[in-house]
Amino acid sequence: MEAVSPTSSDPEAGNLFNTRIIARRRLSSKTVELALRKPPGFAFAPGQRVRLKLGPAARDYSIASAPADEAIRLCIREVEGGFLSPQLAGAPESAALTFTGPHGYFTFKASPRPAVFVATGTGVAPFHSMAASGVSGFTLLHGVEQAEDLYYLDFLQSRAAAYVACLSGTSPAPVAHHAGRVTGYIENHLPRRACDFYLCGRQDMIRDVTLLIDEGFQGSLVYSEAFY
Amino acid sequence: MKIYTGSGDRGKTSLFSGERVPKDNERIEAYGDLDELNSVIGALIAALPRDWPDLHQDLQKIQSDLFHIGAWLATSPGAPAAESLAPLDLDGAAALERLIDRLDAALPPLTGFILPGGGPPAAWAHVARTVCRRAERRVVRLSADPLPPASAAQLSRAIVYLNRLSDCLFVLARHINRRQGIEDSLWKP
Numbered sequence: 029m030e031a032v033s034p035t036s037s038d039p040e041a042g043n044l045f046n047t048r049i050i051a052r053r054r055l056s057s058k059t060v061e062l063a064l065r066k067p068p069g070f071a072f073a074p075g076q077r078v079r080l081k082l083g084p085a086a087r088d089y090s091i092a093s094a095p096a097d098e099a100i101r102l103c104i105r106e107v108e109g110g111f112l113s114p115q116l117a118g119a120p121e122s123a124a125l126t127f128t129g130p131h132g133y134f135t136f137k138a139s140p141r142p143a144v145f146v147a148t149g150t151g152v153a154p155f156h157s158m159a160a161s162g163v164s165g166f167t168l169l170h171g172v173e174q175a176e177d178l179y180y181l182d183f184l185q186s187r188a189a190a191y192v193a194c195l196s197g198t199s200p201a202p203v204a205h206h207a208g209r210v211t212g213y214i215e216n217h218l219p220r221r222a223c224d225f226y227l228c229g230r231q232d233m234i235r236d237v238t239l240l241i242d243e244g245f246q247g248s249l250v251y252s253e254a255f256y
Numbered sequence: 257m258k259i260y261t262g263s264g265d266r267g268k269t270s271l272f273s274g275e276r277v278p279k280d281n282e283r284i285e286a287y288g289d290l291d292e293l294n295s296v297i298g299a300l301i302a303a304l305p306r307d308w309p310d311l312h313q314d315l316q317k318i319q320s321d322l323f324h325i326g327a328w329l330a331t332s333p334g335a336p337a338a339e340s341l342a343p344l345d346l347d348g349a350a351a352l353e354r355l356i357d358r359l360d361a362a363l364p365p366l367t368g369f370i371l372p373g374g375g376p377p378a379a380w381a382h383v384a385r386t387v388c389r390r391a392e393r394r395v396v397r398l399s400a401d402p403l404p405p406a407s408a409a410q411l412s413r414a415i416v417y418l419n420r421l422s423d424c425l426f427v428l429a430r431h432i433n434r435r436q437g438i439e440d441s442l443w444k445p
Binding site for chain 2: 073133135137138139224231232234235238239241242248249250251252254
């Protein structure tokens, strides 16, 4: 995911690391997964981000892999007209990159309340990292336009108590799904009770879901990570 | 990047620990005052002569400390999110004491109440001092509730820090005025 940079309130400046691309895998027609060599001394918690730097540009990406994995895996959605994401998606294997990190506090917190993960697009990356690190039993709502963007579907289904693909487009889906946006599912189908919500994705989704939580899910906690 | 999200349009906001609370919640009030204090210190820095790097550096360290305290104020006592926060530095207040002693050493003894003011940077220091006292009162109010020991310890450190910072800002105002050749204006009852 390509996240908003933290504000100056982020107390962690993060260390600078050098790395290389060691593998690339296409996740959909517009999204690739880059595997980066994990530099010695780099450690992170599932849900955290790295800030990739390329020339004058820097963008934050949530790590999709687990801390124990050998590589750092990132989901890169090619943003049309973007500066960094097309270069990253097209970068050759072995290309050198620098990044700072880890950044952010979007980490899983153990709780007696059920966890509900809500993602749009590549916002599913931090939830993949959490699941690959042993978190299970959560409800995951993954909102995408096209079914091809249901990244990591099999793995996430295997770890979730409930996995709901929310398709706002009209493409045929490989799984049972909710036709519409994640907000529609939450409003009409998600049982009303206190939950720990983790929201990662577009700012408008985070706003709309947060307002729904305020209205119908009293006593819930909301952790969010917005990107654009 | 858009700065606005709209998720607070109905009068609620999120604590760092995840709770959705009204924007007049006592924790929001507390870290809001800290944010105001930080901004006033920013105005003070902006008003300082550019060739005073010592004070620029000291004040930016204080701004950073205030962000750290703000993160604790935005976290409910005992919340799991507290585990991702570094404890408040016990040396923070001690560092302020060292700064106070350094600045105060060259000042004439106080002989009465001083009228807040002087040159622009000193006047900002006085404004910061009073906002600091308000922030301190808010944090004291938060600490009056029964708290888990770990949270109580952090609030205690915050209170000590803010108490010392207020004193520091008073001495700083006098130091700046003196360095700029402006004499204290004593209150004449």
